[in-house]
Amino acid sequence: MIDKTVKNVQEACDGIEDGMTIMLGGFGLCGIPENSIAELVKKEVKDLTCISNNAGVDNFGLGLLLQKKQIKKMISSYVGENAEFERQLLSGELEVELIPQGTLATRCMAAGYGMPAIYTPAGVGTEIGEGKEVRNFKGKDYLLEYAFDADFAIVKAWKGDKAGNLIFRSTARNFNPVMAMAGKITIAEVEELVEIGELNPDEIHTPGIYVHRIFQGEHYEKRIEQRTVRPKN
Amino acid sequence: MALSKEQIAQRIAKEIKNNSYVNLGIGIPTLVANYIPEGVNVVLQSENGLLGMGPFPFEGSEDPDLINAGKQTITTLPGSAVFDSALSFGMIRAQKVDLTILGAMEVSENGDIANWKIPGKMVKGMGGAMDLVASAKNIIVAMQQVNKSGESKLLPECTLPLTGVKCIKKIVTELGVYEILPEGGFQLLERAPGVSVDEIRTATAGKLIADENIPEMVF
Numbered sequence: 067m068i069d070k071t072v073k074n075v076q077e078a079c080d081g082i083e084d085g086m087t088i089m090l091g092g093f094g095l096c097g098i099p100e101n102s103i104a105e106l107v108k109k110e111v112k113d114l115t116c117i118s119n120n121a122g123v124d125n126f127g128l129g130l131l132l133q134k135k136q137i138k139k140m141i142s143s144y145v146g147e148n149a150e151f152e153r154q155l156l157s158g159e160l161e162v163e164l165i166p167q168g169t170l171a172t173r174c175m176a177a178g179y180g181m182p183a184i185y186t187p188a189g190v191g192t193e194i195g196e197g198k199e200v201r202n203f204k205g206k207d208y209l210l211e212y213a214f215d216a217d218f219a220i221v222k223a224w225k226g227d228k229a230g231n232l233i234f235r236s237t238a239r240n241f242n243p244v245m246a247m248a249g250k251i252t253i254a255e256v257e258e259l260v261e262i263g264e265l266n267p268d269e270i271h272t273p274g275i276y277v278h279r280i281f282q283g284e285h286y287e288k289r290i291e292q293r294t295v296r297p298k299n
Numbered sequence: 300m301a302l303s304k305e306q307i308a309q310r311i312a313k314e315i316k317n318n319s320y321v322n323l324g325i326g327i328p329t330l331v332a333n334y335i336p337e338g339v340n341v342v343l344q345s346e347n348g349l350l351g352m353g354p355f356p357f358e359g360s361e362d363p364d365l366i367n368a369g370k371q372t373i374t375t376l377p378g379s380a381v382f383d384s385a386l387s388f389g390m391i392r393a394q395k396v397d398l399t400i401l402g403a404m405e406v407s408e409n410g411d412i413a414n415w416k417i418p419g420k421m422v423k424g425m426g427g428a429m430d431l432v433a434s435a436k437n438i439i440v441a442m443q444q445v446n447k448s449g450e451s452k453l454l455p456e457c458t459l460p461l462t463g464v465k466c467i468k469k470i471v472t473e474l475g476v477y478e479i480l481p482e483g484g485f486q487l488l489e490r491a492p493g494v495s496v497d498e499i500r501t502a503t504a505g506k507l508i509a510d511e512n513i514p515e516m517v518f
Binding site: 093094095096097119142143144145146147152155156162164166167168169170171172174175186187188189190191192193194224234235236237238239240241242243244271288289290291292293294295296297298 | 345346347348349354355356357358359361362363364365366367369370371372373375381382383384385387388389391392416419422423424425426427428429430433434460461462463464465
């Protein structure tokens with residue numbers, strides 16, 4: 067087996083430079099690579115293009131990078147919970163490309179499957195379809211959408227082994243497996259890093275071949291955006 | 300009396316067939332889960348990657364790794380399944396999900412829907428809505444027919460940027476239940492209790508088709 071472990075988050079994020087395109091897993095604040103985001107803030111890399119379903123909240127997740135104005139462009143599907151984001155967007159400081167969520171996921175998947183593009187009906191006849199190639203299959207129109215081309219993908223998994231095999235937990239899986247497949251270099255931070263042989267091959271979600279660097283993260287905060295509960299009787 | 304949000308949700312719940320997979324959008328559609336009739340077996344799909352969504356957790360047992368598409372803490376039910384976002388939209392695109400219920404800011408008489416952007420004012424994004432409306436075989440819209448300034452949101456043509464084209468077939472508002480006809484137009488199927496067809500006509504900017512004797516909704 068090939069050992070993919072790196073010492074720490076600094077080594078994991080080595081080579082991330084100004085102007086690069088980076089994918090980050092997570093849905094809202096669920097399943098985001100907290101350690102790596104903190105490291106990007108510390109590294110002060112800027113002019114980043116970030117591909118991520120959401121943009122965090124004002125003081126957590128990608129919101130931390132937005133606060134420091136390290137992001138030049140966001141490619142996302144929903145950015146509703148971030149006032150700083152909205153301010154930067156309306157003032158023109160931040161470039162934003164909003165795309166349908168399924169298109170976002172499938173453009174990641176295409177990259178990981180080695181396919182240059184996909185056809186999807188999402189956005190046909192709307193401003194999302196403007197300027198894009200439309201093709202009709204069996205009487206229905208589809209848009210041509212290209213696979214993403216990201217310098218780095220940064221994902222968060224529950225467990226991983228030193229060979230880079232990953233297992234995700236519950237809905238913290240979301241975009242993480244498809245983004246893990248899509249980076250030129252993929253960084254995985256995990257809650258628990260185990261020895262090679264400790265994970266059941268039948269239970270691996272992302273095979274280690276897609277992962278270049280893996281490390282065990284620290285102090286996961288796992289903030290909840292909408293705490294909804296029912297009372298105990 | 301115009302319906303409350305809860306009553307809109309309650310009326311929509313009657314449309315759900317037994318043994319179906321259903322995706323509920325944010326807002327009024329989320330409330331539909333509270334009114335699914337006894338004996339109707341429904342599997343709720345949450346597009347962040349879950350089939351078999353259960354109720355909110357009991358206080359103290361919230362799991363930050365387990366949320367729905369509205370980012371609310373939830374639970375799973377026996378038999379539920381978790382998957383990644385690409386697979387989630389795969390099953391939506393492949394029409395495995397039987398019914399989609401979502402909110403709207405505007406619907407036009409030919410079934411166009413707008414619900415993701417108000418240029419210059421609100422920039423939140425479309426999330427999964429464009430994928431859902433482009434692929435779902437059955438979509439019900441839950442919405443307020445008249446906005447705060449008294450303007451109708453059932454229009455000849457949408458004025459806001461579109462989410463999808465000619466995709467909506469059924470709408471439930473505070474005033475009535477409508478079907479969009481293939482040739483265009485809002486066919487009134489039911490009225491809210493005590494609301495007259497004339498009141499509904501005033502609140503519908505697009506083409507309204509109303510036969511005689513439109514029944515009132517029963518709760």
